[in-house]
Every structure is written in structure tokens, then in C-alpha cells.
Amino acid sequence: MLASRYLKVDCESYEDFVKNCKIHLPENFNFAFDVVDELASISPTKKAMIWCNSEGEEKIFTFSDLKRESNCTANFFKVLGVKKNDAVMVILKRRYEYWFCAIALHKLGALLIPATHLLTARDIKYRIKTADVKIIVASADKRIVNVINEAKKDLPELQFLISVNGCANGWIDYSKEVKKFSSVFKRPVGGEATKISDDFILYFTSGTTGMPKMVCHDFSYPLGHIITARFWQNLNDESLHFTVADTGWAKASWGKIYGQWLCGACVFTYDYERFNPADLVEKVVRYGVTSFCAPPTVYRHMIKEDFSKYDLSRLEYVETAGEPLNPEVFYQFKKMTGLEIKEGFGQTEAVVLIATFPWMRVKPGAMGKPSAGWNIDVIDEKNSPCTFGEIGRLVVRTGKQKPTGLFSKYYKNKPLTKTVWKNDIYDTGDIVYKDEDGYFWFVGRSDDIIKSSGYRVGPFEVESALIEHPCVLECAVTGIPDLDRGAVVKASIVLAVGYNPSVKLVKELQEHVRKMTAPYKYPRVIEFVKKLPKTISGKIRRKEIRDNESFDKVFS
Numbered sequence: 001m002l003a004s005r006y007l008k009v010d011c012e013s014y015e016d017f018v019k020n021c022k023i024h025l026p027e028n029f030n031f032a033f034d035v036v037d038e039l040a041s042i043s044p045t046k047k048a049m050i051w052c053n054s055e056g057e058e059k060i061f062t063f064s065d066l067k068r069e070s071n072c073t074a075n076f077f078k079v080l081g082v083k084k085n086d087a088v089m090v091i092l093k094r095r096y097e098y099w100f101c102a103i104a105l106h107k108l109g110a111l112l113i114p115a116t117h118l119l120t121a122r123d124i125k126y127r128i129k130t131a132d133v134k135i136i137v138a139s140a141d142k143r144i145v146n147v148i149n150e151a152k153k154d155l156p157e158l159q160f161l162i163s164v165n166g167c168a169n170g171w172i173d174y175s176k177e178v179k180k181f182s183s184v185f186k187r188p189v190g191g192e193a194t195k196i197s198d199d200f201i202l203y204f205t206s207g208t209t210g211m212p213k214m215v216c217h218d219f220s221y222p223l224g225h226i227i228t229a230r231f232w233q234n235l236n237d238e239s240l241h242f243t244v245a246d247t248g249w250a251k252a253s254w255g256k257i258y259g260q261w262l263c264g265a266c267v268f269t270y271d272y273e274r275f276n277p278a279d280l281v282e283k284v285v286r287y288g289v290t291s292f293c294a295p296p297t298v299y300r301h302m303i304k305e306d307f308s309k310y311d312l313s314r315l316e317y318v319e320t321a322g323e324p325l326n327p328e329v330f331y332q333f334k335k336m337t338g339l340e341i342k343e344g345f346g347q348t349e350a351v352v353l354i355a356t357f358p359w360m361r362v363k364p365g366a367m368g369k370p371s372a373g374w375n376i377d378v379i380d381e382k383n384s385p386c387t388f389g390e391i392g393r394l395v396v397r398t399g400k401q402k403p404t405g406l407f408s409k410y411y412k413n414k415p416l417t418k419t420v421w422k423n424d425i426y427d428t429g430d431i432v433y434k435d436e437d438g439y440f441w442f443v444g445r446s447d448d449i450i451k452s453s454g455y456r457v458g459p460f461e462v463e464s465a466l467i468e469h470p471c472v473l474e475c476a477v478t479g480i481p482d483l484d485r486g487a488v489v490k491a492s493i494v495l496a497v498g499y500n501p502s503v504k505l506v507k508e509l510q511e512h513v514r515k516m517t518a519p520y521k522y523p524r525v526i527e528f529v530k531k532l533p534k535t536i537s538g539k540i541r542r543k544e545i546r547d548n549e550s551f552d553k554v555f556s
Contacts, residue, residue: 030107070107138164254352322539
């Protein structure tokens with residue numbers, strides 16, 4: 001695997017991993033040339049990606065295919081005037097053309113901005129104006145086209161609209177035009193050549209607590225994901241890895257391109273319109289997926305399936321990230337498959353910071369231990385290190401060096417960058433504690449912590465207790481003001497099929513939480529709701545629940 005050129009890939013223990021995995025950063029490293037094109041030269045027929053969709057189409061791409069298609073696309077973009085540092089937004093869901101466009105933009109040194117197809121016209125306007133986007137490449141899907149056309153009325157700076165998988169009126173047809181261009185593209189030199197410190201990719205955060213932030217990574221970002229792919233997802237040259245993610249989110253960078261190809265693995269992509277857990281399991285079995293990664297929400301739905309119908313013998317490793325994994329989901333999945341879900345923790349701003357790595361015992365509910373090269377700490381309100389078991393802020397100390405994979409800045413916003421990254425400390429905004437074995441445990445986002453009668457209550461622990469009750473399909477825990485206690489714990493609950501709201505059920509749930517956690521953490525207020533407010537990436541918006549309290553169906 002090419003990853004071995006940049007760090008030690010065979011470690012015998014966690015201690016060996018932390019001590020000896022130091023990533024080498026060549027000054028002119030460019031993932032497109034130094035990984036994709038290099039693999040096309042070394043192993044031209046090696047499978048890079050297996051793609052299929054819910055309509056029954058299937059395509060297999062080798063690294064030679066990726067080099068050819070990305071070269072044609074780079075020449076196409078170049079004729080449109082795309083050059084180094086130009087911002088190009090790509091909205092392609094799980095279409096395979098995303099990979100052609102991403103690699104092409106990396107070759108040009110342009111700034112890739114992946115975006116989700118769920119954006120509204122208002123979202124598009126905000127992103128175009130704040131990031132100074134000149135070109136959008138998007139699926140010819142009617143809804144997406146209409147939204148972008150609506151937004152374009154107020155965006156004179158937007159120069160070109162390019163449609164993929166169909167021709168939209170007034171747009172450039174990607175499939176038709178790209179065929180006209182040469183499959184040879186020479187690596188730029190001089191001022192057009194890229195440096196490892198140049199802007200590489202920009203992600204807009206999901207906006208759980210406010211307007212989305214523009215997270216910018218430099219060209220070292222893919223190398224940081226060697227840790228993600230090799231040591232968390234446990235990938236090698238023989239692996240077929242399946243991460244459930246839309247290309248509009250950073251999770252796609254974690255599992256569908258950079259670290260996986262550096263490790264020589266083949267990426268599996270299932271392009272579907274509607275989530276169906278049975279379909280995912282069927283694809284895992286049919287294609288022989290060896291490593292599978294999905295958010296906890298997906299696992300919560302998957303454990304409702306009858307796994308006895310499937311031959312999962314080729315599936316070796318499973319992982320999760322994106323939100324905390326409830327221990328009950330872990331136990332149910334292990335009971336059904338024999339596999340332990342390995343949790344990983346990170347952000348759009350970083351690669352995997354903390355994870356349960358291969359040499360480690362799994363502690364259900366724990367995030368794991370720090371990645372090699374990351375100086376992770378838990379600090380109190382005075383910025384002093386916390387003792388074992390003491391709840392505090394999760395930070396990254398960057399005084400000795402910036403860890404490979406940590407973002408370089410919030411794009412065009414130095415003041416915002418300095419609010420979270422100052423005095424050589426990057427504050428993740430997460431509240432955690434560390435146990436005596438060195439494992440980190442998630443408590444909540446700093447904005448979500450509930451202070452009640454002098455106690456600090458993290459929503460995740462209460463949610464984990466609630467989710468163990470069979471009546472709870474989904475839940476979100478927040479705090480609401482209380483004159484006597486400062487705040488009290490409230491649970492917003494989506495009931496499973498067959499259950500109905502009642503005072504009796506409220507008492508049952510409250511007693512259940514009392515038994516599962518400390519008595520002061522039980523929800524004094526319970527609201528039964530039909531659905532929970534979520535970001536377009538699927539994360540629960542607790543802020544929206546706090547800001548829009550409704551007591552129409554509250555029992556306390």
C-alpha cells in the first residue's frame with residue numbers, strides 16, 4: 001500500500017502505534033498525482049471502486065480508469081477557466097462522476113467544495129457568496145436544478161452551471177462535453193503547482209448550533225486519513241470498504257476516497273434514493289464487503305432486520321462515527337452478527353481524533369483512545385487538565401506541531417478561527433471525560449450540557465438509557481429552565497410502532513432511567529413527538545428543540 005511511503009503501517013500494539021506512527025509530509029504532495037495516478041501506473045487494473053445504484057446499474061472502475069476520466073475532466077475544467085485556488089462546488093450525491101471531478105480539481109489545485117443535494121436556495125446563496133464560488137457541478141435531478149436556478153437569480157458571480165447524468169436547460173452537459181477532451185493532463189509546474197499548505201477542500205458544517213462554518217483543509221488532509229483507514233477501519237490491499245455517506249459530507253472523505261486508496265483498498269458505493277436497511281445488508285453480502293462503516297442511526301435500523309437470512313461471513317470489521325453509539329445498539333448488533341462495532345470520533349475539522357483501534361478492548365459507549373500524532377486533553381473551566389472521571393472540554397494541544405488532518409482555518413474568517421484555536425489549543429466544543437484506562441467518553445456538545453441543581457448532565461447518557469426501553473425509537477434530551485433547579489432534564493421521544501403516549505408510560509420511562517443512571521439525571525419532563533428536528537446531515541438539532549418548546553403533549 002502507498003500509505004507505507006508516509007508512515008509505519010504495521011504496528012504490533014497501541015503503544016507501538018502512538019510512539020512510531022509519524023506521518024511524513026512531502027512539500028509538494030498532491031493526492032491526485034501521488035496516489036491516484038501513481039496507483040494507475042503501479043497497478044492499472046486494480047479495482048478502485050465498485051459502484052451500483054438502486055435501479056440495478058453497476059460499474060467497476062480501476063485506478064487506470066480514474067486517471068483517464070479525471071484527466072479529461074481536468075482539461076474540461078481548465079477550458080472553463082478553472083485554475084489554482086478557484087472554488088468549485090460539487091453536488092453529486094453518490095454519483096461516480098463525483099470522484100472524477102474531485103480528483104480533477106485536486107490536479108488543478110482548485111478548491112473542492114462538496115455539498116449535499118438537500119440544500120435550499122437560501123443555503124446555496126449563502127455558500128456561493130461566502131466562499132466566492134464560480135462554478136457548480138450538480139446532478140440533473142429536477143429538484144436540485146430548480147433550487148440552483150432559483151438561487152442563481154441573485155448570484156451574478158456564478159459563471160457556469162454543469163449538469164451530470166442528464167442535461168438541464170441552460171446548463172453545460174458534463175457527459176457530452178468531457179468526451180471532447182484529452183485523457184492526458186500534465187502535472188502543473190511553477191506557480192500553478194500545488195504545495196502541501198495550499199487550500200485543498202472546504203466543507204460547510206451541518207449547522208447544529210448556528211450558521212454553517214467553512215472548514216478548510218490543506219493538501220495534507222488525505223495523509224491524515226491514513227490513520228482513519230488503516231488503523232480504525234483496518235483496511236489493506238485486499239479490503240472492500242463501504243461507508244454509508246453522501247459525498248456532500250466530510251464522512252465521505254473519511255470513508256470513500258482518501259485513506260482507503262492510500263491503503264490500496266477498493267471503495268464500494270451504493271447510490272440509493274431512499275434508505276432501506278435491508279438493501280444495505282443485501283449489498284454487503286452480494287459484493288463481499290469486508291469493512292462497513294455507518295452512523296449509529298443506520299445500525300439502529302439494521303438491528304431490526306433478521307440477520308439469520310444473510311451470509312455475512314466475508315464481513316470482518318464494522319465501525320461507526322458521526323454521533324455517539326448507544327451501548328444497547330452495540331450489544332444487539334454483536335449478538336446478531338458476532339461483530340463488535342468500533343467507534344471513532346472526529347469532526348469536519350479533523351480526521352479521526354479518537355477511536356477504538358484493532359489492538360484495544362472495546363468498551364461499549366466509549367469513543368476509544370487518541371490517534372497517533374494527536375495530543376488530546378480534557379481541561380476544566382480554568383484550562384487546567386482534568387483528573388480521571390472529571391468532565392471537561394475536549395481539546396487538541398498544537399504547541400509542538402499541528403496534527404496531520406486538523407483543519408487549517410475557517411475560510412476567510414480569522415476571528416472565528418481564533419475563537420476556537422488560540423494559545424496552541426484547539427477547542428473541539430465537545431464535553432467528555434477520560435477513565436483510568438485512558439478511554440474517552442462523550443458527554444455532549446458544550447451547548448447541550450444541562451446544569452440542574454448544581455449537577456452537569458450530558459444528554460447522551462440519558463438518551464442511551466432511554467433507547468434501551470423497547471418503546472423508544474428515537475429520542476433527544478435537552479434542558480428547560482426551572483426556577484428552583486436552574487434547569488431540568490427533558491426528553492423528546494419518538495415512540496416505536498405499537499406504543500401510545502400516556503402518563504403511565506411516562507412514569508415507566510422515568511423509573512427506567514433512574515435505574516440505569518444516577519437518579520438526578522432522569523427526565524422530569526417527557527414530550528412525545530412524531531419526529532425530531534435534524535440537520536440536513538441527519539444530526540439532531542437540540543438547539544431547535546430548546547428554542548421551540550411546545551408543551552402540547554408534555555407529561556411531567
